[in-house]
């Protein structure tokens with residue numbers, strides 16, 4: 207379903223209800239996962255929380271991210287979520303286990319950098335990984351890295367400042383261009399032919415990243431997450447609540463979340479403040 211079709215659905219009488227899925231990120235990054243979720247689950251009710259008032263998570267402590275994630279998960283469940291999608295690599299690395307323990311009665315889907323698809327794509331055996339320092343230093347990521355074939359070398363780039371620059375919303379700003387250049391230069395010099403976008407904010411900077419890394423293939427995992435979500439959602443009953451197709455909340459500026467959703471996804475939905 208394309209973005210314009212969805213805008214129409216958002217304004218017309220609701221189609222028959224599917225299940226209700228709660229999605230969250232440290233901010234607006236998880237919006238990059240919503241089109242794939244919508245395509246995989248056309249009838250689902252989607253609830254999205256941007257924790258922009260507490261972004262970026264990338265340089266926060268694990269305990270802080272766990273606490274925020276539990277708060278948001280509790281909120282999404284109270285709104286009717288029957289399945290949770292952690293649309294944030296950093297929050298997945300820090301909090302997905304704690305979320306699964308606290309919410310063992312519903313499925314919790316996380317997202318992690320696509321090292322395996324990158325290994326399948328690389329011809330030179332040199333893969334770059336752009337992610338937050340929180341993701342790259344996590345035990346979960348280190349385990350994922352150790353599971354890859356030894357003949358492939360991974361160049362890990364902790365992209366400090368990149369999610370924050372995207373969070374400001376101007377995808378051609380001088381600040382964003384400078385941050386992208388700074389973080390892409392080492393990957394270009396290392397000769398990486400595949401680069402993993404290991405943070406859900408980064409697909410919004412993909413045009414700039416492509417300019418900085420000509421000829422390099424970019425990998426993100428939104429579609430893989432949507433496929434896994436659809437597999438698990440197939441076991442859920444339709445929601446009994448009368449919900450619109452998409453609802454948005456932000457702990458930062460809700461008007462900004464609405465504006466970015468309209469500009470980037472062409473979905474016209476009014477966001478509310480996260481309590």
Ligand code: DGL
Pocket residue numbers: 231232233235236261262263264265293294295296297338341369404405406407
């Ligand atoms: N979007 C997030 C991720 O996928 C994190 C960005 C941040 O808050 O630092 O890792």
